[in-house]
Amino acid sequence: MSTIIFSILVLVLTATLAAIILYFVAQKFKVIEDPRIDSLTDMLPGANCGGCGYAGCRSLAENIVKNNSLEGMRCPVGGNQVMEDIAKFMGLEPEESAPQIAVIRCNGGAINTTSKIKYEGVQDCLYAHLNMASEGGCPNACLGLGSCVAVCAFDAIKIDPETKLPVVDEEKCVACGACVKVCPRNVIELRNKGIKNRRVFVSCVNTEKGGVAKKNCSVSCIGCGKCVKECPFDAITLNNNLAYIDYKKCKLCRKCVEVCPTGSIHEINFPPRKEKASVEA
Amino acid sequence: MKTFRRGGAHPEENKLTNDCSIEVFPLPKQGIVFVSQHLGAPATLVVQKGDRLKTGQLIAKAEQFICANTHSPYTGTVSKIDFATDFTGYKKQAVYIDVEEDEWEEGIDTSKEIISDIKLDSKEIIEKIKEMGIVGLGGAAFPTHIKYMVPPGKKAEYLIINAAECEPYLTSDYRLMTELADEALIGIEIMKRALGVEKALVGIEENKPSAISRMRELAKGFVGIEIVPLKTKYPQGAEKQLIYALTKREVPSGKLPIEVGCVVNNIGTAQAIYKAVQKNKPLIENILTLTGKNLKQGKNLLVRIGTPMQSIIDAFGGLPHDTGKVISGGPMMGKAISDLSAPTVKTTSAILFMSDKESSRKEETNCLRCGKCITVCPMGLEPIRIAQLAENRLWEDAEKAFAMDCIECGTCLYTCPAGRPLLDMLRLSKTNIAELRRQRAQK
Numbered sequence: 153m154s155t156i157i158f159s160i161l162v163l164v165l166t167a168t169l170a171a172i173i174l175y176f177v178a179q180k181f182k183v184i185e186d187p188r189i190d191s192l193t194d195m196l197p198g199a200n201c202g203g204c205g206y207a208g209c210r211s212l213a214e215n216i217v218k219n220n221s222l223e224g225m226r227c228p229v230g231g232n233q234v235m236e237d238i239a240k241f242m243g244l245e246p247e248e249s250a251p252q253i254a255v256i257r258c259n260g261g262a263i264n265t266t267s268k269i270k271y272e273g274v275q276d277c278l279y280a281h282l283n284m285a286s287e288g289g290c291p292n293a294c295l296g297l298g299s300c301v302a303v304c305a306f307d308a309i310k311i312d313p314e315t316k317l318p319v320v321d322e323e324k325c326v327a328c329g330a331c332v333k334v335c336p337r338n339v340i341e342l343r344n345k346g347i348k349n350r351r352v353f354v355s356c357v358n359t360e361k362g363g364v365a366k367k368n369c370s371v372s373c374i375g376c377g378k379c380v381k382e383c384p385f386d387a388i389t390l391n392n393n394l395a396y397i398d399y400k401k402c403k404l405c406r407k408c409v410e411v412c413p414t415g416s417i418h419e420i421n422f423p424p425r426k427e428k429a430s431v432e433a
Numbered sequence: 434m435k436t437f438r439r440g441g442a443h444p445e446e447n448k449l450t451n452d453c454s455i456e457v458f459p460l461p462k463q464g465i466v467f468v469s470q471h472l473g474a475p476a477t478l479v480v481q482k483g484d485r486l487k488t489g490q491l492i493a494k495a496e497q498f499i500c501a502n503t504h505s506p507y508t509g510t511v512s513k514i515d516f517a518t519d520f521t522g523y524k525k526q527a528v529y530i531d532v533e534e535d536e537w538e539e540g541i542d543t544s545k546e547i548i549s550d551i552k553l554d555s556k557e558i559i560e561k562i563k564e565m566g567i568v569g570l571g572g573a574a575f576p577t578h579i580k581y582m583v584p585p586g587k588k589a590e591y592l593i594i595n596a597a598e599c600e601p602y603l604t605s606d607y608r609l610m611t612e613l614a615d616e617a618l619i620g621i622e623i624m625k626r627a628l629g630v631e632k633a634l635v636g637i638e639e640n641k642p643s644a645i646s647r648m649r650e651l652a653k654g655f656v657g658i659e660i661v662p663l664k665t666k667y668p669q670g671a672e673k674q675l676i677y678a679l680t681k682r683e684v685p686s687g688k689l690p691i692e693v694g695c696v697v698n699n700i701g702t703a704q705a706i707y708k709a710v711q712k713n714k715p716l717i718e719n720i721l722t723l724t725g726k727n728l729k730q731g732k733n734l735l736v737r738i739g740t741p742m743q744s745i746i747d748a749f750g751g752l753p754h755d756t757g758k759v760i761s762g763g764p765m766m767g768k769a770i771s772d773l774s775a776p777t778v779k780t781t782s783a784i785l786f787m788s789d790k791e792s793s794r795k796e797e798t799n800c801l802r803c804g805k806c807i808t809v810c811p812m813g814l815e816p817i818r819i820a821q822l823a824e825n826r827l828w829e830d831a832e833k834a835f836a837m838d839c840i841e842c843g844t845c846l847y848t849c850p851a852g853r854p855l856l857d858m859l860r861l862s863k864t865n866i867a868e869l870r871r872q873r874a875q876k
Binding site: 268269270272273274276278279282283284286289291360 | 521522523524757768769771772793794854857858860861864
């Protein structure tokens with residue numbers, strides 16, 4: 153009997169002592185964390201994609217609270233809605249920016265180019281690019297091996313089995329920019345989503361001379377400059393035999409699409425043209 | 434028999450063109466000469482469109498430290514200066530020359546006479562090597578004169594000549610040693626003088642007995658040139674492996690051979706140096722092997738640099754049937770040519786035709802954990818581990834696993850029973866680690 157009482161006493165005494173020590177230690181080494189970090193983390197989407205440039209959602213929240221500003225910090229996944237909420241919570245001005253989407257700027261693929269070599273090495277764009285394994289001969293073309301598919305955390309990119317080109321799912325893409333970073337040929341670009349999801353862009357990144365580019369790919373930009381002359385808003389520039397449409401200046405008038413001789417300027421989500429159809433008929 | 438310490442493999446030798454003597458390939462109609470054909474900083478172009486060039490005239494001048502001159506291999510007019518695709522698919526600046534009958538630049542001795550008397554001293558020889566645009570013909574195209582400028586505090590003890598020719602199929606060095614051994618040996622003597630060393634060791638694989646006996650016979654006339662037969666094992670001709678086989682010295686990780694008192698050059702470079710120093714002839718031609726199992730008659734050709742590969746192939750009956758890949762260089766380290774109109778460069782040692790079956794990869798399956806890649810790696814690395822790190826894009830960890838020590842010999846890939854892309858992943862990590870180091874250096 154005395155053994156039981158003795159052991160209970162020892163345990164109670166040890167527990168009390170430990171509790172007292174722990175209390176003082178906890179007081180001494182207390183980490184004061186801003187409770188706003190937790191609330192901000194809850195507001196963010198929690199995808200941890202790294203699209204904001206920080207290691208994850210919590211890291212972004214920490215940085216917002218630490219700097220107490222929203223400058224340069226933006227969650228592309230959450231978009232304006234989330235940023236507004238965060239700004240309201242923090243008492244800051246939200247930075248408005250148009251929603252963006254990843255755009256594939258290559259239309260070569262299996263249909264518009266003729267295969268010149270057979271690549272059977274590692275199925276990884278990074279390695280294929282290292283070996284300049286361009287099946288169609290274009291040194292800037294999409295390699296179609298799907299490094300962007302592998303890196304996408306939102307399942308928004310798929311390789312079309314027919315064209316061997318990546319296709320972006322407009323519903324799922326959150327413009328985190330992971331694919332842009334991974335693409336060794338800089339084929340993917342983040343562009344403004346545009347009014348009613350309408351976009352006009354040059355679907356080519358080839359900087360070779362017109363003749364060479366055209367020989368390899370029937371839909372390449374040949375740098376003729378017709379679109380530059382046609383554009384009423386000075387949105388198009390021609391550098392290294394390649395036209396580029398500035399999405400900030402573009403007013404989606406589609407005049408450049410009509411004049412492009414190779415059809416390398418794409419229009420997306422526009423209603424079909426009426427006048428042109430009647431002229432052809 | 435001397436050999437390197439660990440690893441290595443013995444692929445089928447396939448030296449099909451051993452008995453074909455060197456033939457001079459006729460001049461092409463149009464020559465495409467790359468402005469920079471070496472490792473290091475690009476050379477500066479000194480000719481313009483419309484210029485008339487003589488054979489041996491300077492096209493591009495080396496203005497930076499690690500850089501080499503380029504000379505015109507042809508007489509003719511520069512029709513254009515444009516970007517051309519090289520055999521790997523990269524676009525590089527090139528000079529297009531409409532070729533006419535040869536008219537040599539003044540001072541170049543084109544006679545066949547052997548000049549064995551060396552008049553120049555060490556400094557003049559190095560200057561001459563630099564002027565004539567000599568690069569290492571073993572494959573890396575490293576400007577040769579840099580190797581001979583021994584950094585202060587270091588001392589060269591041995592000149593090591595790589596005549597192992599461990600790559601299967603290749604026979605150009607072998608033919609050089611049987612037909613032009615005297616030139617090569619005088620070249621070695623010149624290199625010895627440039628370095629100021631007493632001893633030169635020439636390593637030749639034992640599968641070339643006639644080259645060994647011919648070189649030994651002629652080497653009797655020289656002091657301090659030793660011909661050493663080596664075991665036939667790939668990669669016997671790799672720089673660090675060759676140094677170990679010949680001197681039992683090991684080059685530390687990330688260091689150059691001069692650290693252990695050695696300077697390594699290829700036998701082809703020795704002959705090029707002979708021509709440069711004794712005959713004033715720049716590096717404008719090289720010996721290449723045209724070979725393949727399906728090719729009717731293989732050849733060893735003396736080809737001017739800048740000859741389109743297509744014209745060489747056409748001259749000997751076009752592509753053999755069932756060609757899966759055309760490779761520039763040997764089957765182990767060579768690169769598949771993506772565009773046959775690409776011209777030859779200073780280091781093109783072979784054009785190899787491989788049949789579809791011969792060239793296609795093994796089907797890729799899961800790693801068996803057999804450890805063969807680790808056993809055969811001549812550098813003592815763990816290829817499978819580095820490959821796994823590379824697949825997960827962990828470049829920093831790959832660096833810690835000594836990925837940069839990989840010599841890209843391909844023995845691991847050749848041996849792997851599961852067909853894992855080991856070499857590919859090692860190359861990928863090397864490129865990315867180099868990029869990381871560049872970023873670090875900028876910071």
